[in-house]
Structure formats: structure tokens, C-alpha cells
Amino acid sequence: MATTDIPTSVPYRELTDSNGRMYRVGETDVDIMGRKRKWMVILPWVGMMGISSAEYAFASAEETLHTAHHWSSLHIFWMLGVWVFFQAAVAFPAGKLRESGRLPARWAMMYGALGTLLGYLSLAYAPHVIVAYLGFGMFSGMGAGMVYATCVNMVGKWYPERKGGKTGFVNGGFAYGSVPFVFIFTGYMDLTNFRWVLVAVGVFLAAMVAVAGFFFRDPPKNWWPADVDPLRPPDDPRARRALLKNPPAVKQYTPKEAWQTGRVALMWFCLLCTSGVNIFGIAFQVEIGQEAGFAGGIVATAMSLKAIVNGTGRGVIGWLSDRYGRKQCLIFVCIVLGLSQYGILWSAGMASLPLFLLFSSISGFGGGAIFPMFAAMTSDYFGENNNASNYGLVYSSKLVSGLFGSGLGALVVSNWGHTGAFTLAGSTSLLAGFVALFLTQPGRPRSKGIKPNPQPISRDAV
Template structure:
């Protein structure tokens, strides 16, 4: 390994150090050297952009009745539109990551592209009565646009905060849920068939402007970059506590290497299952509340609570994961998600509005908090350099979950009723929790076992 001092394009000195397992860290450049300002902006800008695109998913259920009346669609039509949106929103993550890491479509370009596609999607669902055109316009085009923004934002914060990614990733991820809160109440109380088109057009313009402005400042750090004030080999204080619970990946795994470890396929399967349960709740909670006789305030409030807690829970569990450890936090939120499904059935059967709102609270927490855990766990296990593609593979599990959470969820409700559907959702969550329990970091021995001796000599720059 070369130990000489190098300089980047701006003339700033840096060096690369290697630990005993061969993991390389690029140190010496501060965030201000690269960005011209503090890296915290790479938390706040992705957070704002995530709040802007959240209306596409989390407010859709509240707009469903009005959309159906305005365009003459059935309930099944609108749920399949959302399912297609989820499919493409998740499906673009891997190719977007590959294009970004190859330099073909940088982060800023992905954000600009996503912003434009989101505008087109809202215009489409506003003005197109044909359900197939709406599926293409909102489901396909809008899903791709939102997916580009989502994947870019999540990977951006992970790259800039490799030593404390749990709290930062959770905070940014949370914006994707509670950012929709104002629109949930707008669609429930202020929008009808007479003003729907104008409102949707304005929302499209709003998303375009917010995301494009944020995109202007996006920039990735160099590969292997590590904060200059944090020694990756001897971290101190807050960083040390987080890294002790969530040690850095032992190497930079390519996507194929990550798949071969067996951990990435397990994470993908867990995303399929938990994502399906989460999307099921988003799609049907308002409809279930209305079906059992709760008024529009309770129905809207239940989704509003789910949206807020879904987002806040992502930030809270991200922070806790830096203390508890990522795996324990992941198992915890998946179990909470499962228990909440059984609680919603119980509260609905006894017609108790307070309990219904309480379990909507728990469902919102569990149904969102697992996303930042997977987003942080992926670079913890496989490194940062290929995180855009590796997390794209993990997140692509939402491709499948979008289908059975939305469209197939509607079919299960038709066949088994809400009780049967919610019972199935709770059971799926518990199986996912068992899968999460099996996850271990590749290349590190289980606790209690000693690592194999490293035969390589350790240089003055390696520890």
C-alpha cells in the first residue's frame, strides 16, 4: 500500500490508510474542502426533497375516493395505480445506483430528472380519465421519478456520514412519510371533484421546484472518504459508541460479492415481507376505518398519525440504532409492525376509536422505521463505495411488496375480509422478524469467537 501524501483536484492533501482487514479509508479532506460548507447540508437538503415527494405515496390513500369519482374509476383501479407506482419507485433504485456509481448519471442529474418526472405524473393523474394512461403517467413515470429522488437522497446521506449513519439516515428517511401530512388533510377536507385538477397540478409544480432547488447543491464525496476529524481506526466519543455497536464493513463488497455472502438475499426477502405489510396499511387503513363506521375525522387522523409516526419513527429508530445496534433495532420495529396489525383488527371489531388510533400509531412507527435500518445496515455490511447499487438491490424487494401490499391486498380483502387480511399481514411481519434475527455482518466472526489471524504484515499506515 502506498503511504505517500496525495492531493485532490482542488490541491487539498489527503492520504489513504488501510486497516488489518484491508479496508481503505481516505482521510485528510474536510467536508468544507469538498463542498465549501458543512456536510450537514447533505442531511437537510435530502430531507426536504424527501418530504416533497412523500405526497405521491402517503397522501394517495386519502385522495382515492375523490380520484375515483372524478375519473370514474373503481377502488381496485386506484389501488393498482399505487401498486404500479410502488413497483417502479423501488425498481429504479438498482439501475439508478449503477448509473450513479459508473458516472453516467450523477446525483444532481438524477434529482433533476426525478423532479421533472414527478411533475408529469401529477399532470397525468389530474387530466387523464383512462385508467391505463393514468397507470403509465402516474404509476410508471411518477414511480420512476420518485424512485430516483428517493434513492439519491438516501445514498447521499450515507456517503457523507459513514461514522454516524443511523441517526442521519433515519432523519432523512422520515421526511418521506410526514412530509405528506398537510396533503392528507387537504385531500380529506378541502378537495372535491370540482377543484381536484387544479390542486394536483399545483402539487406537481411544488414537487418540481423543491426537488430541483435541493438538487442544485448535491455532490458525492470521493470514494473511501472519511471525515477528517474522525479517526476510522481509533474513533472517539460519540462515533466510537456507534461504531462499536455497528462496526464498518470489513471490505467494499461489489453487488455480486454482497449477493454471494447470503446476507443481501435475506435482507431483500425481509424487505419484501415488511414492505408489503407497510404498503397494505397505507393503502387500506382509511378504507377500513370508514368500513367499520368511523367518521372522516378518525379516518383522516388515523392516516395522519400513521404518516407522522411513520416519519418520526424512522428518525428515532435511526438514532437508537447507533446505541442499540442496527440488527436489534430492525427486529424490534418489525415485531411492532406485526403486533400493530392484530391490534387494528381488535380495535376495529370492538369499534374503539381511541384504540384504533393507538394501533395506527404503532403501525405507522413499525411500517416506516425498518426502511432506514435496511438503508444503514447495507453499508454497514457491504461498505459505502457500492452502496447505491447494493442498497438498490435490497430496496428492490419493494417491487414485490408493492404488488401484494396494494393490488393483491385488495384481492385478499375481497376474499377474506379485513380481518383475514390484517391477520395475514401480522403473520408475515413475524416471519420477517425471524429472518432479520439470522443476519450477521459478513467477514466478522459471531460474538464469542476469535477472528482468524491475519497473515499480512501491518504497515505504519495500517492498524
């Protein structure tokens, strides 16, 4: 049964604007799922925290895994690249299955929980590095991709009138959920306890994902909040400002139609560059900090600050984008992320701990803020009905950026050193900011009037 089934006693109307876009109004969030829609922010946030440590804390476990399993550092960094590859690869097919009703949100989260558990079990007990590539890189990555795609797109469906701040908040869980595990993997886990630590972490995080996902529910297609009239500017100043700066898509684009506008390709390239820089920083900031002579605890603190600011920055930039516009904030984030890479390199070269912590935090802000921008912008440009698959197209850039940022990044560091690698990373992000200048909402006409269908449509007739 599709998760969009709702009680048959609640009437609704369908309104059509001058562009032909349909809005389904009249049903409240409580009518549809029996609780306030704020739960579809809180629960996805918990789910995102459950998958965050696999990407953001993994580098902190590198030394223990290297010694315990005799895996080379290059293998471990490529393992992270494989995880990111499969996390991104599953986004589009999972989105198509979700939108067709064949993969309810609850089951997507359960599969994600299983993948999370398998990933940590393989890191603890893999008899060979290939098993770790399969268990952690592939299964955990695919599970995380299902959770990520489900949680991020859930928010946009329930908050179509002001999705930026809410999407950013949920997206933030993908970063700061890893903070305690950075310290656990760096300061507590060692050769005597690594197996039970990894198993305990895997069970705990899988349970978080499963429990949160059990209560997930999608709204009906074209749903619009009953208290926000699409016929005129909302009374709520926050919603009114958000819709002015980021007007809703002129129609519900299919993935093929979205691709034909040319905007998906531009967004794909921008995310390729910026997410690659973000993953590179996650993988090699510990290494450059240790090379600068900072103690392991200090480097862990820097990574934790990076993760905290990364997560918090996603919510902050989402809120700002509702006020000032998604495109403007995206360009700003690209510049911040690029300049911070130069700052990390400069502060490490000077062995200045305060500056290293400062630029690590700024890099965390930039690296995290890009994701809610693209998630919300995809919905703004192409609509909510097919957002899971449309965002899956954009997010598929991580198929490449994960390998570039982690695996290829290791090759660049080995040949050019940290100076060349961090300089290249900073320049790549600035290039993405330039490309973002050309992003515009497809098909937006001058007229924004909305005309209603005056006849209520019963649910049985739809």
C-alpha cells in the first residue's frame, strides 16, 4: 500500500494557477497522518543523524582500522569513496520507486537501517579488505543513500511554502550526528576494543534510523498546507517572504523534462565540484593537522567543530535562503568553501592552532551548506511531486565527487602534497560559484496570478 493513502472523510479542492500548476488544498497535516507536520522535520533529522558518522567520522577511525586489519591507508580512503559512490548511486532509483509507491518511506528507512548495521559489522569483522568494501562501501552506502533521499525529500513535501530552513535543519543532522563518534573513534577506540565499539555503534545507529523511519508518511501529490492560501500572498510574513524570494516551480517537471531545461546539468556540475571539496576536507583535514604537529585530541576537536558548524550551517543557510534567495546563498557558500581551503593550508603551514580551528569551522559551514541549497532549489525549480528522482539526478554528482574527493584526493596529495591539493580544492569551489551565476528558474513567466477551480472535488472522484 502506498504511504499517501489518507482517510476518505476529508474534503479537498484542486486549484490551478495561470501556469497550469495544481494545488491540492483543504486537508491539514493532522487529517493526513494524525499528527502535526513538524514531526516530519524532527523524525527525518533523527534519521539523518543515524547515517552521518559513516561519512563524517570514518576518517577518525582510519588509524585503528589500518593497524587492526593491516589495511593500507589508500584502501581506507578509497573505501570512503566507494561509500559515497553508492550513497549517491541509489538516490535516483530509490526516488523513482518512492514516487511510484513501490517503496514506502517506512521501508526505505528500514533498508537504510539494515545497511548501516552491515557496514559497521564489516568494519569490525571483515576477514579481507574486499569484504569491507562490500559491507561498508556498498551496503552501508546504499542504505545511507535511501535514508538521505527519503529524509531530505520528505521535508520539501510537507513544507512546500517555506522549505529552505526546514530542509537545512534536517540536512544538518547528516553532519553533527557524527560529533560524539569522532571522539570515540579518535580517543577511545583502540586495538583492544575496536570490534565491540564498532558493533555497539552500528546497533545504536541502526536503531535510530529504524525507529524514526517507522513513523514516516508522505502527503498526497500536489498537497498544499490548508492554512496557506495559494491564491494570494500568505499572511505569515515568513512564508510570504520565502515565496517571494523563491517562487514555486511553474509546473511539476518529470526527470526528463527537468533535464531538458539544462538547469539539472548546471546544478550537477556545481554539486560535483563543491561536494568533492567537502569530502576531500573530511578525508584529509586530520592528516594535514597531524602533519602540522597538532595532537590527536586537537585534530579530533577540529573535526568535531567542522561537523558541528557543518550541520548548524545547513540550517542557518536554509533559513537565510528563504529570506534572500536560494541562488544568492549558493554563490556565497561556494566562495566561503573555496577560500576556507586556502585558510586551512595557510594555518597548517604556520602551525597556528587558533587559525586552523577557525578555518576548519568555516570549511565545515561551506561544505555542509551546499546540500540543502541544492535540495531546496531542485524543488523550487522542478516541483515537489517528482522531487525525489529529480534531486536524485542532481545528487548523482556524488558518484564522481566521492571518488575524486577521497580516492583521487589521496593520489593528488601523494604527488602534489597538501599544498597543491588544498589549492586545487579551493579553486574548484570558486569555479562552482562562477557556474552558479547562470542558474535561473525554468519557465518562470512575469504573471504570477493563480486562478482557482471553484468547484470542490471529492476524493472519491479523484
